[in-house]
Every structure is written in structure tokens, then in C-alpha cells.
Amino acid sequence: MARPLWQGRRIPLAWLMLTRQPVRLAVALAGIAFAGILMFMQLGFRDGLFDASVTLHREFDTDLVLMSPRTVSSVSMASFPRRRLVQTLADPAVQGITPVNWSLLLWRNPETRSNRSILAIAFEPSDPLLLDPAVARQAEALSQRGRVLFDERSRPEFGPVAERFRAGELVETEVAGVRVRVAGLLDIGPSFGADGNMITSRETFLELAPASPPGSIELGLIRLSPGADAEATAERLRRQLPPDVSVFTKAGFEEFEKAYWRNSTAIGFIFTLGAAMGFIVGCVIVYQILSSDVSDHLPEYATLMAMGYPLPALLRVVGREGLLLALMGYLPAYAAGLGLYALVRMGTRLPVYMNSDRALLVLSMILVMCLASAALAMRRLGDADPAEIF
Amino acid sequence: MGVRVEGLCHSFGKGAMARQVLQNVDLHIEPGEVVLLTGPSGCGKTTLLTLVGALRQVQKGSVQVLGQQLAGAGRARRQRLRRRIGMIFQGHNLLRCLSAEQNVQMGSDLLPGLSYRSRRDRARSWLRAVGLGDHLAKLPHDLSGGQKQRVAIARALAAEPQLLLADEPTAALDSRSGRDVVELLRSLAREQGCAVLMVTHDPRILDVGDRLLRMEDGRLLAAVAEPVG
Numbered sequence: 001m002a003r004p005l006w007q008g009r010r011i012p013l014a015w016l017m018l019t020r021q022p023v024r025l026a027v028a029l030a031g032i033a034f035a036g037i038l039m040f041m042q043l044g045f046r047d048g049l050f051d052a053s054v055t056l057h058r059e060f061d062t063d064l065v066l067m068s069p070r071t072v073s074s075v076s077m078a079s080f081p082r083r084r085l086v087q088t089l090a091d092p093a094v095q096g097i098t099p100v101n102w103s104l105l106l107w108r109n110p111e112t113r114s115n116r117s118i119l120a121i122a123f124e125p126s127d128p129l130l131l132d133p134a135v136a137r138q139a140e141a142l143s144q145r146g147r148v149l150f151d152e153r154s155r156p157e158f159g160p161v162a163e164r165f166r167a168g169e170l171v172e173t174e175v176a177g178v179r180v181r182v183a184g185l186l187d188i189g190p191s192f193g194a195d196g197n198m199i200t201s202r203e204t205f206l207e208l209a210p211a212s213p214p215g216s217i218e219l220g221l222i223r224l225s226p227g228a229d230a231e232a233t234a235e236r237l238r239r240q241l242p243p244d245v246s247v248f249t250k251a252g253f254e255e256f257e258k259a260y261w262r263n264s265t266a267i268g269f270i271f272t273l274g275a276a277m278g279f280i281v282g283c284v285i286v287y288q289i290l291s292s293d294v295s296d297h298l299p300e301y302a303t304l305m306a307m308g309y310p311l312p313a314l315l316r317v318v319g320r321e322g323l324l325l326a327l328m329g330y331l332p333a334y335a336a337g338l339g340l341y342a343l344v345r346m347g348t349r350l351p352v353y354m355n356s357d358r359a360l361l362v363l364s365m366i367l368v369m370c371l372a373s374a375a376l377a378m379r380r381l382g383d384a385d386p387a388e389i390f
Numbered sequence: 391m392g393v394r395v396e397g398l399c400h401s402f403g404k405g406a407m408a409r410q411v412l413q414n415v416d417l418h419i420e421p422g423e424v425v426l427l428t429g430p431s432g433c434g435k436t437t438l439l440t441l442v443g444a445l446r447q448v449q450k451g452s453v454q455v456l457g458q459q460l461a462g463a464g465r466a467r468r469q470r471l472r473r474r475i476g477m478i479f480q481g482h483n484l485l486r487c488l489s490a491e492q493n494v495q496m497g498s499d500l501l502p503g504l505s506y507r508s509r510r511d512r513a514r515s516w517l518r519a520v521g522l523g524d525h526l527a528k529l530p531h532d533l534s535g536g537q538k539q540r541v542a543i544a545r546a547l548a549a550e551p552q553l554l555l556a557d558e559p560t561a562a563l564d565s566r567s568g569r570d571v572v573e574l575l576r577s578l579a580r581e582q583g584c585a586v587l588m589v590t591h592d593p594r595i596l597d598v599g600d601r602l603l604r605m606e607d608g609r610l611l612a613a614v615a616e617p618v619g
Contacts, residue, residue, distance in 0.1 A: 009506035010499060010506075011488065011492050011495055011496065011499065013485075013487075013488075016488060016492070020486070020487035020529075021487075299483060300486065304485075304496065306445060306472060306477050307477065307497065307500065307545075308469060308470065308471075308472035308473030308475075308500055309469075309500070310469055386445045386472075387440045387445040387446045389479060
């Protein structure tokens with residue numbers, strides 16, 4: 001008699017209790033799915049923001065990066081002497097360098113003539129800059145003054161630049177009040193910090209930003225010889241260089257930018273709080289549904305106890321109801337999440353994608369939500385007194 | 391085996407508020423015997439039934455059911471014993487979300503060591519035995535009162551109990567189907583060699599049992615009728 005009960009196949013009581021009340025089930029699933037969608041959206045925005053903040057960072061063809069210690073993020077890059085970058089060439093592991101200027105400048109929409117901040121990156125056209133071969137291919141054109149490459153995934157507010165360029169038109173506009181001509185298109189994408197990107201030569205850049213001294217740069221790219229240890233070289237350079245520059249590995253450079261958005265702004269907190277709200281709302285809904293379900297079925301549970309079913313077997317029925325609700329509510333939430341992410345990508349061009357980490361995180365939050373509510377609802381089963389049903 | 395109740399007293403409430411509902415009750419039921427218990431409402435019949443049915447803790451006296459002493463028996467022991475006791479309630483107390491067949495299978499599911507298929511087959515044959523072979527898939531909602539009570543009987547018997555307790559099984563039924571249900575109950579219980587203790591008010595069925603007991607103010611009176619028929 002140890003455990004003959006609830007072995008082998010049984011009548012799926014939890015499933016039947018849920019599905020024979022379709023209206024209540026629909027309400028419960030809608031509530032859970034809503035909570036799941038809320039969590040998907042908030043976490044998606046948060047991660048998308050952090051990822052978007054380094055869309056450009058990832059693209060750089062570099063192993064190590066020099067920045068000014070006064071730089072706090074990509075939207076406010078401080079400058080440092082270019083010769084610090086040249087100094088690194090003394091290190092045997094360093095193979096090549098690219099000095100880069102980096103600034104937000106005003107781009108005039110060639111159609112509406114309104115100005116908008118664009119991220120301008122400048123380099124010597126003969127140097128490697130981005131991993132994307134489109135830059136190297138079109139770099140030649142930048143050696144002429146006043147030519148720029150325009151990121152075609154920039155927000156539409158910058159004007160129909162890509163469309164007109166593709167149509168073979170001559171696209172000219174003003175950047176920081178200086179006339180420039182679009183010499184090619186790039187595929188980078190906007191970030192939270194910059195709505196659009198453009199690349200030009202350092203020579204042109206100095207015309208656009210005359211206040212920037214010629215001997216100073218905002219970013220130094222350092223490429224190492226194959227097989228060199230990036231971490232060790234960075235450490236060596238840190239010791240050798242004066243403290244007016246900081247040295248990052250490429251991963252450290254990306255992390256530095258993400259950390260800014262995560263820690264120095266309210267964005268991470270806000271979206272995490274939003275996800276937590278979804279979780280709490282879901283908990284309340286599921287608890288309401290499950291506890292009223294248990295109350296409604298109390299005489300039936302008491303009957304089962306009178307028949308000799310042990311209390312743990314009945315608790316498992318409630319637990320299974322929670323589990324079923326979680327799984328059935330998760331599927332529509334996941335599907336809606338996929339759809340809404342696509343909408344967000346179209347509307348904001350932010351890289352918000354479903355990934356398995358987030359899918360699993362939301363699934364486990366929904367599971368916790370439903371099982372915790374089930375555990376609370378189980379307390380009501382204690383009220384089922386089989387002696388009361390006669 | 392069977393039921394042996396001796397010197398059973400039970401009261402509700404505490405201290406000055408305590409109300410004695412059973413006073414020194416003695417009751418013996420032999421295996422296979424059908425005993426009817428009648429009396430005015432509030433006389434303690436149902437309390438006696440819940441005590442014999444191991445649904446309540448015994449306060450004073452001795453209650454031996456199917457060879458087990460219930461005085462001092464804990465929750466888990468009483469729950470295990472209840473699997474061997476079939477119960478039929480005043481309301482049918484079927485599970486609303488289960489079909490007739492599934493409700494009965496909740497009874498046969500209590501039998502250890504049987505496959506799902508054989509538990510289901512037993513449920514079906516019990517439903518046929520109570521004349522509901524054509525209503526296997528119906529929900530309680532779609533059955534008449536008499537049919538529901540017959541499903542409840544099939545469910546109680548499907549667990550193959552050695553003792554069957556019934557509390558006014560005919561209360562919700564008209565006289566015709568009430569009589570049918572009780573006679574069915576008696577004949578099926580007889581086939582199983584199952585003892586029956588049935589509480590009833592219904593004067594039309596008092597002749598069904600082997601013995602009729604009368605209860606008043608928590609005391610069991612002497613047998614008022616010998617078996618009829």
C-alpha cells in the first residue's frame with residue numbers, strides 16, 4: 001500500500017477541470033499571455049537597447065581601442081592626442097593603427113531642410129576601419145574632399161538619401177553647414193545614441209568640425225599581429241602609455257558602452273521594473289483564477305478525499321493546473337512576442353530579436369508565477385473537510 | 391470484519407457550549423448485511439455515519455471498521471481505510487468536469503495494481519450494471535437526478551468496498567426512481583458481499599434492509615423492524 005495511488009496513467013483531472021470551463025480558461029490564458037507579452041516587450045526593449053548601443057562598436061575592424069579617460073559614452077566622446085596611438089606602434093604585437101574622429105554633427109535633410117544630429121566617423125581612407133568590406137570598397141571615393149558615406153539604415157528623418165542615391169541622382173546636402181556629397185551607402189543601423197551614421201575622411205571632418213584640433217582624435221583602433229594576446233597587450237600598453245589615454249580590448253570597448261546605458265541611465269532600471277510589473281500582474285491574475293477554481297471545486301475535492309484520495313494527490317492536481325496554465329499561456333505570449341519584435345524592428349530599427357535566453361527567462365518567470373499562485377491556492381484545499389459533505 | 395461500534399459518544403463545541411450528539415451508541419453490522427438507519431433530523435445519524443466512514447476523529451468509545459480500530463487513528467490511517475469504504479451522498483457529488491465513465495473510474499482508480507485500460511473497463515461494466523451503458527460519455531449536467539445517483543453508486547462500488555455508507559441517497563429523487571436506486575444498491579452490494587449502512591428518512595424504502603434501526607437524540611433505539619422480504 002506504499003504508493004499504489006497515482007501510478008501509471010490517470011484521468012487528466014487538472015486538464016479537464018481547466019478545459020471544461022472554457023471562459024474561465026480563456027480569461028486565465030489571456031491574463032498569463034498578457035503578463036508574458038509585457039515581460040517579453042520590456043526585456044526585449046532593454047536588451048535591444050543595450051545591443052543597439054554597440055551596433056557600430058561591433059563593426060570596427062580592431063583588436064584594441066584607445067579612448068580618452070574623459071569619455072563616458074559614445075554620445076560624448078572626448079579627444080586625446082593622436083601621437084598616443086602612434087606610440088603603440090612601438091609594441092611588437094601591434095600590426096596596424098587607425099586614428100578615428102567621432103562626433104555628432106547636424107545633418108540637413110535634403111528634402112525638408114531640417115537639421116538632425118548624425119554620428120560622423122572619420123578616418124584616413126587608406127586605413128582599415130569597419131569589418132564590412134563595403135567601407136574599404138568605397139573608401140577611395142572619400143579621398144576627394146566633401147564626400148561622405150551614408151548609413152542607409154539611418155532613421156527616415158534624415159531624408160530619402162539612399163533611395164535617391166540608388167536612383168542615380170546626385171545627392172548633396174549640408175553637414176554642420178558645409179556642403180557634402182553622398183558618395184556611397186553603408187549598412188550599419190541606428191542605435192539609441194545615434195539616429196543615423198555617416199563616414200567621411202579626416203580631412204573632410206576637419207572642415208565640418210573646425211573646432212577639432214588636427215592632432216587630436218576620439219578613438220584609436222589598434223590591430224594586432226595574428227596570434228597576439230589582446231588582453232596581455234592591452235595590459236602592456238596601459239603600463240607604457242601615460243594616463244591621458246585608456247586602453248580597451250574590443251569586448252571591453254563594447255562592454256564600456258553597454259555599462260554606460262545600463263548603469264548611468266535609468267533605462268535598464270525602467271525596463272526591468274516594467275518586466276517586474278508584468279510578473280506581478282500575472283501573479284495576481286493566476287492566483288485569482290486558481291483560488292476561485294479551487295473554491296468552486298471544494299466539494300468535489302472533499303468528495304475525493306472522502307473516497308480515500310490522499311491530500312497530496314489533490315495538491316498535485318492544483319499544481320498541474322498551474323503548470324498547464326503556464327505552458328498554455330506561454331505559447332501565445334511567445335507568438336505575440338515574435339510578432340511585436342518584428343513590429344518594433346520595423347518601427348524603430350532597433351535590433352530587438354527573440355533569443356533563447358530571453359525565451360527561457362520569460363518561460364521560467366511564467367512557471368514561477370503559475371506554480372507560486374498554485375501553491376498559494378493549495379492552502380484553500382485545507383478547507384476541504386470530507387466530514388462536511390454528508 | 392464488518393462494523394463494531396461500542397460505547398461511542400460524540401459532541402460538538404467545547405466547554406459550556408458543547409452539545410452531545412451521540413450518546414453511548416452500540417452498533418454491529420455483519421459483512422453483507424444491509425442496515426437502514428432512520429430517525430428525525432438532527433438526531434445524530436449523519437454524525438454516526440461520518441464516524442463509521444473514518445471521516446471524523448473518534449472522541450470517545452470504540453469504532454472498529456473492517457478490522458481496524460478508529461479510536462486514536464490519525465489522518466493518514468483514516469484516509470487509507472476510506473479507500474475500502476464506499477460512500478454515496480445525499481447530493482450525488484459527482485465531479486462536474488468528468489463524464490459518467492470518468493467519474494466511475496475515479497472509483498476504480500483507487501484499486502492498486504491495475505492498468506488504465508482495466509480500470510476503465512471496470513468503470514464501464516459498473517455503469518452497465520446500473521443501467522447506464524448508453525450514457526458513458528455524458529457529463530453529470532446532462533443526466534437526470536436518478537441517473538446521477540446511479541453513477542454515484544457505480545462510482546462507490548467501482549472501488550470494490552467492503553462497506554458502503556449512504557446518506558439519504560433518495561432525497562433528491564422521485565419515489566419511483568428512489569425505490570429503483572435503492573433496490574439496485576442493495577442487490578449490487580449483496581453480490582459483492584458488501585455491508586451497507588444507509589441513513590434514510592424515506593418511508594417508502596424502509597423495507598429494503600435486513601434490519602431497520604431508529605435513532606433519537608443521539609441514542610440508538612432497539613430494532614424496530616425485522617427483515618421484510
